[in-house]
Amino acid sequence: MNAILECNNLKKSFGTKLALAGIDLKVERGRIVGLLGPNGSGKTTLIKLANSLLTPTEGSILIGGKKPGVETKKIVSYLPEKTYLNNWMKVHQIIEFFADFYEDFRPEKAYDMLKRLNIDPADRLKNLSKGTKEKVQLILVMSREAELYLLDEPIGGVDPAxxxxxxETIISNYSDNATVIISTHLIADIEKILDDVIFIKEGTVVLSSDVDSIRDEKGKSVDALFREVFKC
Amino acid sequence: MPWDFKPDRPIYTQLIEQIELKIFSGEFPPGSKLPSVRDIAQEASVNPNTMQRALAKLEEDGLVVTHRTSGRSVTEDIEMIRKAKNRLAKRQIAEFLEKMKLMGFEKTETLALISDMLEEMKK
Incomplete structure (x- = not known):
């Protein structure tokens, strides 16, 4: 089967600033992948390119063999770093909205997760705390049966518990054979659930490996390795 | 027994060791059905692929068996479990003896210390 995400010499510049300086990358299906790098390394730019929110300056990016666009949005479930939901809406209205929008959205799954987190579907978004809003957004994204989940900083704004x-929600809800890409710098928190990690630094991939190989070969955690590679 | 992972070794090998312990201690009794890969991965908060790999290795070693229709279970072969348990115990004791040796204890001194301690624990 073809790779779910493939980049070939992918470059993106904003004016004179080179955000991605030629990324070559292949992500297989059925993996949980950590996209790790310090602030400003190009993580979000890469994810936005995968969602056709940006277009490449040079090179290519393919999702399941296709250029990002309408067709790939059907198979990609995307959690942006910023919230985009309408504050006046009630949680259940947003669920209906998503069910209209995406064929692969499973409302029952969403309601089930809301219940477990004690979130009332009748609440208006504007009355929810920032953390709760983030949870609602993740629930929406994980209630789709997508082939690729792109999660940009999904755990940044919520408490450790x-x-x-x-x-847990991510592990238990991504569909079989789907790939989850999680961008974050909170590595220690997510290390256990990752298959692979991609280290990105100043717009280039500096390391791409599976987690247990790193631990095996270097005798240290991904978190420790990250601190070493990105030492300031 | 809660799941616990050290940062400096592969999670996969640590999972194997911890599942073995659960089998030896009887938390997963002989012949008992194991939870699905997803459930057990979720419980340990690890990646399901990693759990799958660990279970496949345990299966290769014979401690875990797969049934075509009903998932995985712990082997019913009590003798095999006993042997694996003894192997682990011997490894632990060897490590311990090695450390005692580094501290300058002769084997007989170590043994005497152990007996003394056991006596005291009885009281």
Missing amino acids: ARDYIL
């Missing part, structure tokens, strides 16, 4: 729940 909710972090564990969110990671």
Whole structure:
């Protein structure tokens, strides 16, 4: 089967600033992948390119063999770093909205997760705390039966206890054979659930490996290795 | 027994060791059905692929068996479990003896210390 995400010499510049300086990357299906790098390394740019929110300056990016666009949005479930939901809406209205929008959305799954997190579907978004809003957004994204989940900083704004729940939600809800790409710099928190890691630094991939090989060969955690590679 | 992982070794090998312990201690009794890969991965908060790999290795070693229709279970072969348990115990004791040797204890001194301690624990 073809790779779910493939980049060939992918470059993106904003004016004179080179955000991605030629990325070559292949991500297989059925993996949980950590996209790790310090602030400003190009993580979000890469994810936006995969969602056709940006277009490449040079090179190519393919999702399941296709250029990002309408067709790939059907198979990609994307969690942006910023919230885009309408504050006046009630949680259940957003669920209906998503069910209209995406064929692969499973409302029953969403309601089930809301119940477990004690979130009332009748609440308006504007009355929810920032952390709860983030949870709702993740629930929406994970209630789709997508082939690729792109999660940009899914655990940044929530407390450690909710972090564990969110990671659990990710493990137990991604569909078989789907790939999950999680961008974050909170490595220690997510290391256990990752198959592979991609280190990105100043717009280039500096390391791409599976987690247990790193631990095996270097005798240290991915978190420790990250601190070494990105030492300031 | 909760799941616990050290940062400096592969998670996969640590999973194997911890599942073995659960089998030896009787938390997973002989012949009992194991939870699905997903459930057990979720419980340990690890990646399901990693759990799958660990279970496949345990299967290769014979401690875990797969049934075509009903998932995985612990082997019913009590003798095999006993042997594996003894192997682990011997490894632990060897490590311990090695450390005692580094501290300058002769084997007989170590043994005497152990007996003394056991006596005291009885009281």
